[in-house]
Amino acid sequence: MxxxxxxxxxxxxxxxxxxxxxxxxxxxxxxxxxxxxxxxxxxxxxxxxxxxxxxxxxxxxxxxxxxxxxxxxxxxxxxxxxxxxxxxxxxxxxxxxxxxxxxxxxxxxxxxxxxxxxxxxxDVEVTEEEIQQEYEQMQKEVNARHILVQDQETAQNVKQQLEEGADFTELAKEMSTEPAAQETGGELGFFSAGDMDPAFEEAAFSLEPNVISEPVETSFGWHVIEVLETREAEVDSFEEMKDEIEHDLKLAKADxxxxxxxxxxxxxxxxxxxxxxxxxxxxxxxxSQPEAPAEEPAEEETEDTES
Structure with missing residues (x-):
């Protein structure tokens, strides 16, 4: 740019x-x-x-x-x-x-x-329901921690250890590939909608506090997430934010x-x-690049009729 x-x-x-x-x-x-x-x-x-x-x-x-x-x-x-x-x-x-x-x-x-x-x-379409759902997420902030690993098998192993009583902070320091994990123990603090990778965010916002997530894949690797607490966020009214939310959702969907x-x-x-x-x-x-071939309209199915 x-x-x-x-x-x-x-x-x-x-x-x-x-x-x-x-x-x-x-x-x-x-x-x-x-x-x-x-x-x-x-x-x-x-x-x-x-x-x-x-x-x-x-x-x-x-x-x-x-x-x-x-x-x-x-x-x-x-x-x-x-x-x-x-x-x-x-x-x-x-x-x-x-x-x-x-x-x-x-x-x-x-x-x-x-x-x-x-x-x-x-030409990207966004529904009113999607906009409303995104607005509702923006009204909540999540305090979470995670352990980031390279593959799904390791993430499953981390999840199992946590469910068996392993200390989250110590396990994050031992196994997480996140550079800051040695200092933070995987803690992320509070964040709101739009701050994180979409897949990570979707999982975190759907979790109840103190529940260990299933492994979540993002472009960074595989995460095991635990939400510690949630709180309300101060945001403008839905009408004031609707256009901005719609624009951001379309941009996220755009190819x-x-x-x-x-x-x-x-x-x-x-x-x-x-x-x-x-x-x-x-x-x-x-x-000089070849034009993309136009999609041919699907042929309509016709029923055979006897004359």
């Missing part, structure tokens, strides 16, 4: 220079006692170094903006939320600086990301493996015509 945005921040300059008249192109942008650099020379250098990447970003954003809308208010809300998470403006500015962004270029990042999100989730194919299809539909010969091959990698 960072690479794409770095290119995007340069794209505006490249595009502006491309439209210059001869007089503007010869305008000096830097002068030293060793010589001058004109707008045209700068454009040619930028085109050589980041031209294709910058053009890809610009065209993608233009295509997405033609179909979807991201308002300044959405970006403002995201920025303010991140400032709160980082503890204020100063800490947020430090984060941006460490990542190589200014607030303006970071806003560009968020806008492009949100445009791509809207394209990705356009991200289809993102590249979706972008390729949109590029083809855009009928891209590059006027600059030096950039003529910019989209070859996108457009």
């Amino acid at each position: 960072k690479k794409w945005i770095a290119a995007a921040s340069l794209t505006l300059s490249v595009t502006a220079l491309a439209a210059c008249s001869d007089e503007e192109a010869s305008e000096v942008v830097v002068s030293t006692n060793a010589g001058d650099i004109t707008k045209e020379e700068l454009y040619q250098e930028m085109k050589t170094t980041v031209g294709e990447q910058a053009l890809q970003v610009m065209v993608l954003e233009q295509i997405l903006e033609d179909k979807y809308e991201v308002s300044d208010e959405e970006i403002d809300a995201e920025i303010e939320s991140m400032k709160e998470q980082y503890g204020g403006q100063e800490q947020f500015d430090m984060f941006l600086s460490q990542q190589g962004y200014t607030e303006d270029t970071f806003r560009d990042t968020l806008k492009l990301n949100k445009l791509q999100e809207k394209a990705l989730i356009e 991200r493996t289809q993102a590249s194919a979706m972008i390729q299809d949109m590029m083809r539909e855009a009928d891209i015509d590059i006027k600059d010969e030096d950039l003529a091959t910019t989209f070859d990698a996108f457009l």
Whole structure:
């Protein structure tokens, strides 16, 4: 992502220079006692170094903006939320600086990301029941501990030892592959919906306190979980949170493996015509991929009738 945005921040300059008249192109942008650099020379250098990447970003954003809308208010809300998470403006500015962004270029990042999100989730469906269930989970916080191991057989063995009276903390320190387990004994503290791996979270939120879970598989390995206690969480009303929950659920359901194919299809539909010969091959990698075969409609079954 960072690479794409770095290119995007340069794209505006490249595009502006491309439209210059001869007089503007010869305008000096830097002068030293060793010589001058004109707008045209700068454009040619930028085109050589980041031209294709910058053009890809610009065209993608233009295509997405033609179909979807991201308002300044959405970006403002995201920025303010991140400032709160980082503890204020100063800490947020430090984060941006460490990542190589200014607030303006970071806003560009968020806008492009949100445009791509809207394209990705356009056809994803979420039911009212799913939204309500997620909201109910958000009203509860869980204090849990776990033991993480590499395979299901080991997880079953851990579960059996715990049920036979083994000390959870000591067993976690002995067997857990989690780096922090030696210090924490597998304790995670309180967490709420959306904080953990979905499979882990689903298991933890369905457990009663002091019950050992069946082994739960996540991308990290196999977990044996015990919930120590639960408590109510302070959240906004359902109506205030409904849209955000729906968006997050759709994003979780979306098939991200289809993102590249979706972008390729949109590029083809855009009928891209590059006027600059030096950039003529910019989209070859996108457009040369074979199109996904369209699904054939299922044939309707017909009953044989005697005439």
